[in-house]
Amino acid sequence: MKAVVFDRFGGADVLRLADVPAPDMRPGDLLVRILAAGVNRADLLQREGYYGTQSFGESDLLGLELAGEVVAVGNSVTDIRPGERVMAIVGGGAYAEYARVDRGMAVRIPEHLGTVEAGAVMESFVTAWETVVHLGGTAAGDKILVHAAAGGVGSAAVEIVHALGATVFATAAAARHADVQTLGADIVFDYRSEDFEAGVLGATGGKGVDVVIDFVGGGYLARNLRSLAPGGRLVQVGLLGGEDDATITLGLVLHNHLRLIGTVMKSRSVDEKRAMIRRFADGALPMFADGRLTPVVGKTFPLADAALAHRCILWFRLRGLATKKPYRRSTMTTHFRGCARQ
Numbered sequence: 001m002k003a004v005v006f007d008r009f010g011g012a013d014v015l016r017l018a019d020v021p022a023p024d025m026r027p028g029d030l031l032v033r034i035l036a037a038g039v040n041r042a043d044l045l046q047r048e049g050y051y052g053t054q055s056f057g058e059s060d061l062l063g064l065e066l067a068g069e070v071v072a073v074g075n076s077v078t079d080i081r082p083g084e085r086v087m088a089i090v091g092g093g094a095y096a097e098y099a100r101v102d103r104g105m106a107v108r109i110p111e112h113l114g115t116v117e118a119g120a121v122m123e124s125f126v127t128a129w130e131t132v133v134h135l136g137g138t139a140a141g142d143k144i145l146v147h148a149a150a151g152g153v154g155s156a157a158v159e160i161v162h163a164l165g166a167t168v169f170a171t172a173a174a175a176r177h178a179d180v181q182t183l184g185a186d187i188v189f190d191y192r193s194e195d196f197e198a199g200v201l202g203a204t205g206g207k208g209v210d211v212v213i214d215f216v217g218g219g220y221l222a223r224n225l226r227s228l229a230p231g232g233r234l235v236q237v238g239l240l241g242g243e244d245d246a247t248i249t250l251g252l253v254l255h256n257h258l259r260l261i262g263t264v265m266k267s268r269s270v271d272e273k274r275a276m277i278r279r280f281a282d283g284a285l286p287m288f289a290d291g292r293l294t295p296v297v298g299k300t301f302p303l304a305d306a307a308l309a310h311r312c313i314l315w316f317r318l319r320g321l322a323t324k325k326p327y328r329r330s331t332m333t334t335h336f337r338g339c340a341r342q
Helices: 041-048 122-135 152-163 174-183 196-203 220-226 250-255 270-283 285-289 303-318
Strands: 002-005 016-019 029-040 065-073 085-089 098-102 106-108 143-146 167-172 187-190 209-214 228-236 259-262 299-301 324-328 331-334
Touching: 002 303, 016 303, 029 041, 029 085, 029 122, 029 303, 041 303, 065 098, 065 122, 085 098, 085 122, 106 270, 122 152, 122 209, 122 228, 122 270, 143 152, 152 167, 152 174, 167 174, 167 196, 174 187, 187 196, 196 220, 209 220, 220 228, 220 250, 270 285, 299 303
Parallel strands: 143 167, 143 209, 167 187, 209 228, 228 259
Antiparallel strands: 002 016, 029 065, 029 098, 029 324, 065 085, 085 106, 299 331, 324 331
């Protein structure tokens, strides 16, 4: 089968299309003909060597999410048949024509949802659902601050918070404010020119928000904690700011009985990921079925143009915009509009 490979760490040009062996099936697997697959920031980091030689999955190929058609099932799979459409999370291997998928990591694609759109769902929305609902405990009437709200997981989080009936505060570059508001944000702060802490406290009468969803880290940590209402939760999802160390006032955490929760999907065990998928399927899938949640897809690329898709993400990153995308069996699809061919 055809797949995107790279022989050394480096820029997007190291990516090339090659023939590789088809994956071996296991009893609990689905064999899926890939029709769409996401291109995530983690793929760029893997290509650049950020993770080194460590592996959190079962394939050295890039790609963490996909959508497609089941062509075969393992002998212990009884609840799904060849010909059905699924979307899934994989531990690598989505930049290819076929992938084996753990049955517990796959869900059926809602009837009205297109396959390309389905390729933009799993990595972002499963992570966002886990963050906003399971860990953040968001409920109707709550006030939530979502950072990096124009990004893949951030934009999914905005949609989920809005669909749950909570108020959405968000940060994003000024050029993306209209997009983020379209997704459901009530108030958006320009992270470059506005003080989100002052904005949140001003908009809430000094009370603060119930939950902060943060992908930036570093210098945001103390400000996030000061933006929380007593009993509030800060869910730390990433470190886009590149800073691993931060200083906080522990007295504030103790006095306001705040909670700081860290999460990342890539290093979770298979059982933990299966549990995340079940929670997503139970809570979020009905929202896709009735239209309350909708993935955003902006551009498609041939599988052979994976390097161009990666450069497209970088183009957005350098301009402080967004960083999340998908590809289709012969098509890579981006989540962000206006991604120019360079």
